[in-house]
């Protein structure tokens with residue numbers, strides 16, 4: 303039986319990567335495309351300055367179906383802007399038109415459904431293997447009508463096509479977190495493979511070879527060429543490719559300062575520039591020649607003017623009607639067709655439940671394969687318990703023990719809250735960019751991702767605080783009653799869940815995780831101040847009276863205090879009696895003979911029973927998870 307690669311190289315068989323079965327290659331066209339942005343700086347008239355990034359007049363032409371088009375030009379020429387517009391990620395200026403097989407594009411989301419975009423910086427999870435990464439993409443993106451084994455076999459074929467079978471069981475890796483993984487070229491091929499497995503009809507790539515040596519860059523472009531053989535239309539920006547790579551391009555689009563100066567077959571570009579006075583020397587790499595001698599001047603004279611070179615090349619291109627072999631505009635030549643193009647239905651992808659299950663498995667794998675984070679959280683919990691235990695070892699029942707008890711209860715709730723918020727911020731911060739990238743590639747929805755994340759974290763936020771609480775409870779000498787220990791454990795676990803969900807809101811709200819880390823203390827501090835430890839409820843200023851109601855620490859501290867002081871017998875040492883005068887007679891009394899007297903005296907809310915506090919903490923957890931869902935959705939939609 304012929305191998306998949308043989309199939310692809312011979313151009314036989316049904317399309318299994320890109321295109322899909324019986325799908326003809328899709329031609330993308332642009333007409334009168336232009337793009338300008340508003341700058342931050344203002345004119346003398348106080349209006350925002352505008353910058354023309356893609357100038358009107360030259361962006362007309364087709365990107366033919368099943369062809370590999372390289373978009374080249376000097377830095378800042380507008381290549382990425384053009385790619386983003388064609389990929390439907392950026393909206394061009396009014397009057398710009400984009401067509402799919404000659405039919406006007408209805409909305410940006412249509413092209414997003416038909417295409418995939420490989421960004422320059424690939425964000426993948428470090429402790430997933432190459433095979434798992436591609437399989438996950440296949441399971442998530444391929445139609446739910448396909449069986450699991452069919453999806454896995456497609457993933458396998460894709461690994462083979464991209465030459466990734468040898469490293470299939472190697473981690474993706476991440477040098478910054480010291481996880482050793484695949485090489486740079488393999489990494490890039492994985493990022494293209496995981497997107498191609500979903501059968502996009504058009505593939506956009508932004509600088510897929512940046513940072514790779516010429517041999518590895520060649521292997522990456524060769525893979526793109528194979529995809530074209532399967533009917534995928536590939537558009538890629540690229541910087542100074544080697545001559546071997548240049549020969550693989552079907553078409554070339556050269557941009558100079560926001561204007562097209564060539565768009566046509568790559569092999570006709572040398573003769574075109576020769577005909578307008580730029581003769582590429584024999585044995586030279588055309589790409590180097592275009593860059594160094596045509597688009598920019600290698601040894602520029604002091605009078606060299608980039609704008610006049612752009613005008614010269616642009617008018618040469620326009621006066622030749624685009625030049626020999628120009629990618630003529632299908633729609634401009636009466637090719638505009640009636641009706642609309644076909645869009646794959648969203649419902650054909652994996653269901654929400656399938657997404658949740660797959661993401662849960664992936665998150666669990668991430669957490670267990672990179673145990674440093676869990677170990678660090680456990681060490682922090684045990685170390686904190688050790689410090690508390692050694693400071694407040696066996697409190698006893700004297701009057702002095704009341705202050706000590708309050709201290710322990712307060713630090714338990716403050717630490718529970720802070721460590722859970724910070725824990726989520728640090729872990730979620732690390733993987734957020736890969737989540738945003740996956741979302742952009744339409745692998746899954748926000749809801750299943752968030753629920754899988756919470757479900758995966760839940761056991762850690764159960765066992766880690768439980769370990770710390772158990773150590774503290776018995777070494778500090780709280781009441782030796784089973785039900786009271788259980789109450790304390792449940793309160794601390796629910797507080798940790800509330801903190802975790804608050805951390806999720808912060809991590810979802812701010813695009814920059816460093817900002818979230820700076821904002822966190824601003825939120826934690828007021829919640830701590832109004833937890834009931836520092837300020838009696840009656841002394842709370844009226845304008846801050848709402849804060850205690852949203853403070854998980856207040857509910858946790860109230861519940862912990864009610865649980866510990868309820869039924870607690872206290873005693874008075876010889877020097878702990880105070881003298882009071884009643885009806886003119888002085889008497890020595892013990893201030894707090896029981897914990898219940900203390901609760902009553904210090905107004906620790908009698909209406910907030912332990913059960914009420916736990917319900918409030920669980921309610922806050924649910925509300926915060928829902929809020930972080932809304933914040934995450936806003937974050938990914940803003941980033942689009």
Ligand SMILES: Nc1ncnc2c1ncn2[C@@H]1O[C@H](COP(=O)(O)OP(=O)(O)OP(=O)(O)O)[C@@H](O)[C@H]1O
Nearest residue numbers: 339341353355375376377378379380381382383384
């Ligand atoms: N949103 C924006 N606001 C202001 N300027 C922008 C914006 N987007 C792009 N530009 C500017 O437009 C020009 C073209 O940018 P673009 O990223 O498309 O260039 P490029 O050819 O891809 O460059 P490079 O090869 O360096 O990535 C640059 O000068 C860039 O600074």
